[in-house]
Amino acid sequence: MGERFPSNDSTWLNIGICGGEDFAIGDAFIGNRITSDYSRELFYPQLVGKSPWPGIEIKTLNTPSNRYETNRVFDMEAFGFYTAALKFASSERVQCIKIISDNSESPTGTHFNKTEISSLIASQIPKIESFLENAGFSKAQYYMKSWANDLLTKAKNRYSFTETERHQLSSRIRQLDALLDLEEGLCLQFLLSSPKKGHFLEQLQSKIDQVSRQRVC
Structure with a gap:
């Protein structure tokens, strides 16, 4: 993507799940140190402005592991992502945001699935948007499913939203886009009858709220 669409203003976010020893499932962090189990190289991402998440070391592993370590989280991609993204952007524009999906009480591979992961990530979208805006980064482009784009367009045409309400509308539909499949999303069209x-x-x-409770609990 960086080679096809080069831009000095691009912001590169790696948003995903991770494992941590004593952290609760759903807790989120931003990487302040990026390491791996296959390279001696390490990175220290720079922050512009205040982060809504605490900083932590993200250690990328070649294979999943339940041997958690104190004061760091494990993932499978942050190191590779950061290495590649630095070719196209400065360090403050490359960030890794991770949500806890497994811990010592609920180890990796024992409980979560795609829908649960989608729910965990969707819960952080409002904070991600706020983080980008407060840091002065250009807003990320979201590529939503066709049903979500259709619902967003119809809602804007039907109702006269204030600027704040338009932000709420976009944020909520993006969260639902991450949570629902095509069939479930199409069923939301009836809401426009309000x-x-x-x-x-x-x-x-x-x-x-309903879908999040069903898929995380």
Whole structure:
């Protein structure tokens, strides 16, 4: 992507899951040190502005492991991502954000699936948007499923949203896009029958809460 669309203003985010010894599932962190079990090289990402997540060392492994270590989390991609992204952007524009999906009480491979992972990541989207905005980065481009784009367009045409409400609308539909498949997403079209925009936004949030509870618990 960097070679095809070079830009000095690009922001590269690696958003994914990780394992940590004593952290609760759903806790999120931003990498302040990136290491691996296959290279002596290490990186220290630079932050512009304040992060909504605590910093932590992210150690990338070649193979999954339940041998967790104190004060660091394990993943499978951050080191490779960071190494590649630095060819196209400065260190403050390359960040790794990780959400705990397994720990010593619920080890990797014993409980989570794709829908649960989607739910964990979707829960962090509002903070990610706020982080990008507060850091002065250009907003990330989101490529949503066709049903989500259709719902967003129809909602904007049907209701007269304020700027704040438009932000809420986009954020909630992006979260649902990450949580739902095509068939589930198409079923949300009926929400547009609501005569009031406030009720429509409330229904979107209720759906996010409902699906998140079902897939994480």
